[in-house]
Amino acid sequence: MHNAKLKKTGTTLATAIAVAAAGLSLTTSHAMADGWEPEEQLNITIAFGPGGGNDVLSRTLIDILEKYELYPENIVATNRPGGSGAVGWGYVFNQEGNPYHLSTTSGSFIATPLQADTPWDTMSFTHIALMAADDQVLVVNSESDIQDFDDYLEWARENPPAVGGIGSVNNDFIVAQLLSQEAGYDYDYVPFNQQGELTTALLSRSIDAMVATPGSVIGLIESGDFRALAFSGETVPDALEGVPSFAELGYGDAAVAMPRGLIMPPGVPEEAREWWIDTIAQVVETPEWAEYVEANFLTENVQFGDDFTDFLESxxxxxxxILTETGAI
Structure with a gap:
């Protein structure tokens, strides 16, 4: 399935694969888990503002669920940004036992409770699936004199840059911090809760550079407004041809991928969890999901249920x- 790393715990994947292989329409009949099927509106909380990776993932998921009639009731998505995801995930945490709430994950889902005194932590929730890994790109305003990473490094060592990212201790911060330590320069990290605010800051040159997911800035790179200097993933996508990877530059240890996954509130009935595991197994088999992964430069890495829990623990x-060694916590 699109070269994905696929693991599944506690449910049967054969049905999803057989349906996809036969080219049949996907319907809710695939996943009538014993004792539970959805009968109410589904609410999806997006823990960051519009335009970012969590927002794009959530709305892609909704489009696929609706197109293939995988969810029989209405679906409503609400952006609840704030506190590096703490506000949104705190809202989901307070829906304990309610099987009609979902949320997506990012690096902040792991890092925020390590750094802040939240009433929840990563393990508090019902874990459905890891769906992909998201890498980062270091970019500057194209009007900058910085033409490539060597220019950036030379300038940064003399003029500590202001580097923006989403969240106080998200992957953006971790990548920026590790890169500065490995390359030997100081910098000021400027956190934002919404991708639009971060993008505007770099367009106005209120910050000197930013770390972002490629999917959130590729349009501005292609338009010539932003210049990409380095990519954190192992394989540089075609759209970033000519941009070196961190590993190529000698800073491979600064590459930390962001987990794109799906969670529910704590205490959700196991039957509802199994229904959603079955459903997401169908989602990741659709051509629309493959297009989303490709368009957003993700690495597909699909793990379900307890395997996702094990991944999160690791x-x-x-x-x-990393956060302890860098002094963030």
């Missing part, structure tokens, strides 16, 4: 080590 340990 990532928490990794983030905690």
């Amino acid at each position: 990532t928490i340990n990794n983030f905690e080590t």
